[in-house]
Amino acid sequence: MPTPNTNAEKTQNNQPSQRERKQALLQTLEQQRIDIMVDSVRLDRAAAPIDAGWHQLVRFRKPLYLLGGLVAWKLARNPERLVQLGKRAVGGYAIARKASQLIR
Secondary structure (H helix, E strand, C coil), rough: CCCCCCCCCCCCCCCHHHHHHHHHHHHHHHHHHHHHHHHHHHHHHHHHHHHHHHHHHHHHHHHHHHHHHHHHHHHHHHHHHHHHHHHHHHHHHHHHHHHHHHCC
């Protein structure tokens, strides 16, 4: 006479039953949800300064458009100034880069 199975939750190969596997998966999902919530709060806190800066830019969007249009109009009337500004920008970048290398 075969011995009765004392552990009804285990299958013949000593593997977890479907109910146990489901419970383990549900616990894993719950932990993942908690991790996502914690990470989202951390991301919100880390991105707060960037968001504040973006909102500041959006607040002054129309004046910035007007200023950009004015600069584009001035540069379109006198394109040589654009070349001069480009040369100065490249020179300023090179000087700043060299200065940062000297400081290190």
